[in-house]
Amino acid sequence: MSFKNFPMVSRVIYGRGSFNQLDEIISPKRQGRDAPFIYFIDDVFKGNHWLTSRVSLSYKDKIIYVPTEEEPKTSQIDQIVEDIILEFSEHPSGIIGIGGGIVLDIAKAVSIMLTNEGESKDYQGWDLVKNPAIYHVGIPTISGTGAEVSRTTILTGPERKLGINSDYTPFDQVILDPELTKDVPKDQWFFTGMDCFVHSIESLNGTFLNAFSQSYGEKAFEICKEVFLEDYLSEEEAQDKLMMASWHGGMSIAYSQVGVAHAMSYGLGYLLGIKHGVGNCIVFDHLEAFYPEGVKLFKQMKEKHNIVLPSDVCKDLDQHQLDIMIDVALGLEPLWENAIGKNWKSKITRQTLQDLYLKM
Template sequence: MNYRNFPMVPRVIFGRGSFNQLNDIIAPKRLSINAPFIFLVDDVFKNNTWLSSRIPTSYDDRIIYISANEEPRTSQVDTLVEDIILNTKERPSGIIGIGGGTILDLAKAVSIMITNKGETKDYQGWDLVKNPAIYHVGIPTISGTGAEVSRTTVLTGPERKLGINSDYTPFDQVVLDSELTKDVPTEQWFYTGMDCYIHCIESLTGTYLNAFSQSYGDMALQLCEEIFLTDNLSRVDAQEKLMMASWHGGMSIAYSQVGVAHAMSYGLSYLLGTRHGIGNCIVFDHLEEFYPEGVKVFKAMKKKHNIVLPKGICANLSDREFDIMINISLSLEPLWENALGKNWKKIMTPKKLKELYQKM
């Protein structure tokens, strides 16, 4: 048996207000006054001085505001890397991502591509990155995706939606300050939180499950059920607990894998541009056959928070469009094997997958 030796985030700071220590954390990592820190920041904070005024810039440091309205793309990473290389005197001291899963994934990808030749799309897959990334820091402002802790950065490329999965992907430093999540709108909070919940269900019911994954998955699942089903949690408690659920949920898939909902959601995202969190919810809502207990609890959470999911998003698709989605989804073989076992191709045929998509 050959066991994988996975990296973890080596340094993490947790606590409300810990964002204020960012300067103390990154200052020792500055290589020179000509080697700037590049802050990639969700553009919802552009006019939010409560956060933007606290970003500790000096010398030639830059803040680049990025819209998270679309899923991150390989071409977007290439454009950012080119812009950074052309406009800095020396290689940057580090990349700091401040935002949700989209921004964190972009920060991880940019830090890798600054030190690796070629185009980002060439690195979509498993263990294709040759050179270590530059120093990179992740600061989530919404909880659930697990992007702050995972060894992947999920990107939509010209041919597929697939992560750069590598030992060089995880952040060198993470700042978990739940106060940064205080203004997240309810629907977005729910969809991203459900990304974490679905991670847990898929990991805990998968064929790849082991004690390492289960210990993290059990904890994340317990936290999710507490956050989304109990009435007496304070807002601050809920924010702190969801931040930890996201961390544990991300850790639970380090040694296992996600499953049917994620595999199908990637197809929706690639073809229709459906955001990851809501895509997972739309798919998971129809997966009683695979996750009966998990879907039952999900529907209870949805009802409790008055969430109405979009319907009929696949209603007007052509056969060719269905084929694109099906091919993208079925190409994610480790996810299907985790969910359904070694003989998954006999269970999840293109015809069966199309029938599932047609329900959405």
């Protein structure tokens, strides 16, 4: 039997205010005056002096503010890469992503595509990337996606919504500063936090589960219960803990996989443009048949925080549109195998998925 030799984030710094050390951390990686650091920053921080004043630009360094209304598309990545190649005479010294999962995924994808030929859609899948990415740094400003630690970058392409899953995807450096999450709106905090909760449930209940994944998944699960169901944590403690739950949730799927909620959420995201965290919640709310205990806890969390999920998002879809979502979901074979087992195709039919989508 051959075991997968997974890469990990090679360097990580944790602590309130650790963002202030960014310049000190990346300076030794500078390749010269004409090789800039390019910062992708969530455009919610545009004009936010508290954060942007701490980004120190030298030489040809550049900030690109990223709108996050929509999930990243392969065409968007290709355009950014082309713009960078046309603007600068040398490869950037590094790519730094500061934001939530969307911004972190863009930073990972761009760093890969700067050193690999062709279009990003050609790399959607597992282990298709040939050349190491350029140096890239991830700085999450919201907790839950696990994008800061995972070996995937989720992109919507012309034919499917699927990550670039590769050994070259993980960040070379991550800065975990819980203080950066202080202004996250309540709904967004919940939806993104639930991405982490669902990671842990799908990993812990999957057929790929092993002691490595279980140790991380159990920790993420326990922290999520504490943050979303208990009242004794201060705001700062909750921020600190959720940031670590996100890390552990992302690690829990390194040696296992996600499952039904993620597979079906990708269908919603591809066709309807529903954001990943929200999509996970819409789907997970209807998955008692697969994850009874997890769904029960999720409903308690939803009620405690007065969260109202979008409803009837699929009710006006025609058969062709439903089929597109079902095709995207069923295309994620490793997720179904983890959730159901090797014989999943005999248990999960198109009708099963269509009935579930029509409830949402």
